[in-house]
Amino acid sequence: MKSYERLLGYHYIRRIRELAKLFDGKSPIFDLNTGIIEKDNEKININKAKLDMLGCEYSIECFDYLKAKKKLDISYLLPHSRVTGGLKILIEQANRLQSRGHNVSLYGHSPKPEWIEIKCGYFHVPPDEDLHEAVLNTDVVIAGYWDLVVDAVRSCAPLKYLSEQGGRYIFEYENMQPFYRNVVTVAFKLPVKIFTVSGQMQEKIKNLYGRKSVLIPNAIDNELFHPLRNRQNNIPEILVVGYDSLQFKGHDDIIKALAILKKEGYNFRIRWAIAASPQKNYADTGVDIQYHIAPSQEELGRLYRMSDIYVSGSYYESFSLPPLEAMASGTAVITASNEGVREYALDGKNCLMYKPGAVEELVSKLKLLIGSYKLREDLIYKGLKTAEKFRWEKSIDMFEGELIKSKNSFRIALIERMGN
Incomplete structure (x- = not known):
């Protein structure tokens, strides 16, 4: 220490x-x-x-x-x-x-x-x-x-x-x-x-x-978190953000869901923006994770923009900033339905939601989003509209x-x- x-x-x-x-x-x-x-x-x-x-x-x-x-x-x-x-x-x-x-x-x-x-x-x-x-x-x-x-x-x-x-x-x-x-x-x-x-x-x-x-x-700082005009990923890129040691963040649930998808033959890349070296080893899940350790805020914004899907698994939050940052960056969002995220998130409108801890439900939501470009674009459009309401000038x-x-x-x- x-x-x-x-x-x-x-x-x-x-x-x-x-x-x-x-x-x-x-x-x-x-x-x-x-x-x-x-x-x-x-x-x-x-x-x-x-x-x-x-x-x-x-x-x-x-x-x-x-x-x-x-x-x-x-x-x-x-x-x-x-x-x-x-x-x-x-x-x-x-x-x-x-x-x-x-x-x-x-x-x-x-x-x-x-x-x-x-x-x-x-x-x-x-x-x-x-x-x-x-x-x-x-x-x-x-x-x-x-x-x-x-x-x-x-x-x-x-x-x-x-x-x-x-x-x-x-x-x-x-x-x-x-x-x-x-x-x-x-x-x-x-x-x-x-x-x-x-x-x-x-x-x-x-x-x-x-x-x-x-x-x-x-x-949200729109100078850091803003959309990319032409994101072109041949393979869907999925982003996770936050410390892996905090159980209430639900990261174990996310990895379990992604492991199920891998076993079923789904093809995607996983990036994890994490503030310090990982504390957990997920190697036995078969999920290959590319870690981005201690990214700057500029780099975090770039990671959001590069990603097709951002997943948040928190069991509770007071407000939940990362899903809103993802929306502002033009990234489709899947999030656990906690009280904090519901301050701005609407299931099926600007994101897809699942019950915290419900891994099978998360798997279903991931399949929907990976399989439908149109759904991703619809969520992205409405997510950008949502993020516009949370500007620093107003706050x-x-x-x-x-x-x-x-x-x-x-x-x-x-x-x-x-x-x-």
């Missing part, structure tokens, strides 16, 4: 300990500020009453200087530097806010990511320093993962956010150990405003953690608009004196 991975683990445990301290000792001031953030009058009144009963003196303050600012100082707290869709979205947001004149900086304990262009400042925080200690003179802090809320809350920024893109604590909530379930719940209850990427995520955050959230949909307009609205109406409750 690389030393910086151990460092990430060390700081993760530190944040978990801070959250654990709040199990029973969280001040009502936190919940009052959460109510203020969400404009929840009932929550505000309940926690004002609690503070009054405890004999606490507090004030609700405005930061008038924020209203006067046209451009903001914005700091992102990054959880790692690995190749993931979630980190890609955070960095793209940061780049585009920077291009609109805001002063944006990224902070992380990992080295600067090399797989994606960064157009704003990047600060590699020393190992003995918490992220919030490195963030100075900023208006906005955005936690890129749930545990980083600890640093967001402790930072000097008046406007504090969590950019929530989903994970086990959302999709496997019931399987979590009680301690970690409580820790995550405490993190979500802290007074930060929550952005998320899909309608289903808004529902899950509300149902699991009792928090409202603001929808800022994911988007950043929504994001920037939310930041401006928040800064203009910002209020915070501050403790003046603790009760006896």
